[in-house]
Amino acid sequence: MTGSVFxxxxxxxxxxxxxxxxxxxxxxxxxxxxxxxxxxIVVGIGHGSAEVADAIAAQARRVAYVHGSAFASTALEEYAETLGPLLPVDDPYIYPVSGGSEAVETALKVARAYHLARGEDRSVVIGRTGAYHGNTRGALSVSGRDGLRAPYLPWLGSAAHTTSPYEYRCPFPESHPNGCGARHAEALEQEIVAQGPQTVAAFIAEPIAGAALGACVPPDDYWPAISEVCRRYGVLLIADEVMTGFGRTGRWFGSDHWGVRPDLLVAAKGAASGYWPLGLTVCSGEVHDTVQRAGFVHGFTYSHHAVGAAAGLAVLNVLSRDGLVEAAAARGDQLGEELRGALSEHPHVGDIRGRGLLWAVELVADRETKAPFPRSERVAERIVAAAKERGVLLYHSTGCANGSEGDLLVFGPPLVITPAQVTEVTAGCATAIHEILAR
Ligand SMILES: Cc1ncc(COP(=O)(O)O)c(C=O)c1O
Known part of the structure; x- marks a missing residue:
């Protein structure tokens, strides 16, 4: 018998x-x-960095593994010190794990532990419709993607959900485009009140919704109003920056676009740019001190990994030294402009949106009604396959329109992409769209 890959x-x-x-x-x-x-949407600094590979090898040669409860490591201390000033979190404490889902699970537990330590039995976490926070059971509970949740529903259900600022299909068309941030904040407040304010531990959301809803940038009045509601009810704000962190949207973190200061922040993907499975849960000094006083019941074998910290630090150094956050902003403006130039008149392109180097094209069967294609046509998958045939790799996502239907092409190239390559991406994508949708 031979072994096979699942x-x-x-x-x-x-x-x-x-x-x-x-x-x-x-x-x-x-x-x-x-x-x-x-x-x-993982690789920020680009493929094949000898510098990062060398940092990983050097740390692995020195020592690859110790248990996080037995030893501190210089690699991790240095990483936390370097990353700290870049984080939009007050007096940040960093709990490194192995990926985004683990980081979300950790943040959910920190939130509950924080309230318990203060003598409050709060357990409800509010997420947003259509959102994705990971595939482990806690992360899937707070996610709002019906297709991923459906097979596991008997295991889910402890979380509540509120509206997403999905401007193309805004749930508050009468206030759109001015004032829908306030309406979303009202909806969050109503959900907190319906759950019972004394039971709500946290609200989790991406500053800019990533692949699940397709690079949805909220209106400028969204984050100030949402943050105010969270503070008023003592609900911890968890910013999921797994996709938007580490320069992806043209700022170090997506929260920076609006000066949001979350109590907890989770990151992964760009943190080690794919060179190591690294995730991070970050909490404010106040949250950290409160939880540590009571004792935090949690842990993973591979948390606090010294090699992961070495990889993260090397990636951080490349991002800073090579000005890749600024490059993401500049190349992102170019990508948005070129996508609009090439596609905005296409009869099946409903919306083109994004920030920095996170962009999405939403495809629709009918631009007037915004009706999605039937899922059975697998439009996004076929366009991504056609682009791959032409040598351009895109990401896709489905279900944005109504939970099952809705076709998105998602763009998140390495931040080192050149202006000529941005043009090549747009051309490859446009050709694939014309090829598949002309039939
Ligand atoms: C916003 C967001 N949160 C969490 C996750 C889960 O991360 P991972 O796949 O590393 O577990 C993802 C993954 O795509 C994500 O986009």
Missing amino acids: SRAAGRDLPVVAGGRGTELFDTAGRRYLDAAGGA
Whole structure:
């Protein structure tokens, strides 16, 4: 008997990756791909960094593993010290884990532990409709993606949900575009009151909704109003920056666009740019001190990993030294402009939106009514496959319109993408759209 891979692409033959450099990937058949998605919006500093690989190797040679409860490590101390001033969190404490879902689970537990330590038995977490926070059970509970939740519903259910600032399909059309931030804040307040304010521990949301709803930038009055409601009810604000963190949206963190200061922040993806499975839960000094006083019942074998910290620090150094956050802002403006130039008149392009190097194109069957394509047509998947055939890698997401239907093409290239490559991405995507939707 031979062992086999439990594939994530059942029934499809995948090319075998041979190498990567910057924004490019190469397969063993010699084909070149321009990576406009960084995998799943993961790779910030680009593929093939010898500097990061060397930092990982050096730490692994020194010592690869110690248990987080037995030893501190210079790598981790140095990482926390360097990252701290960049985080939009007051007096930040960093709990490193192995990915986004683990970081979300940790943040949910910190939130509950915080209230328990203060003598308050709060357990409800409010998420948003259509949101994605991870596939482990706690993270999936607070997520609002019906398709991912459906098979596991008997295990989910302790979370509540409120509205998402999804401007293209705004739930408050009568206030749109001015004042819908206030309406979302009212909706959050109503949910807190309906749950019983003394039971609500936290509200979790992405500053800019990532792949699930397709790079939805909220109106400018959204975050100030939402933060005020959370503070008024003693509800901790958890910013999920797994996708938006580490320069992706043209600022170090998505929260920075509105000066949001969350009590907890979770990050992953860009934190180590794919070189190491690194996630981070960050909490404010006040939350940390309160939880530590009572004792935090939690932990993973691979949390506080010294090699992960070395990878994170090396990535951080590249982002800072090479000015990649600023580059994301500049290349992002170019990408948005070129996507609009190439696609805004297309009869099946409903919306083009984004910030920095996180963009999405929402495809619709009918622009007038915004009706989505039937899911059975698999429009997003077919366009992504056609673009891949042409050597351009895009990411897709489905279900944004009504939980099951809605086709999104998502763009999140490495932040090192050049102006000429941005143009190549737009051209490859436009050709794939024309090819699939002309039929
Ligand atoms: C916003 C957000 N939160 C959490 C996660 C979960 O992260 P991971 O897949 O590393 O567990 C993701 C993954 O796509 C994400 O986009």
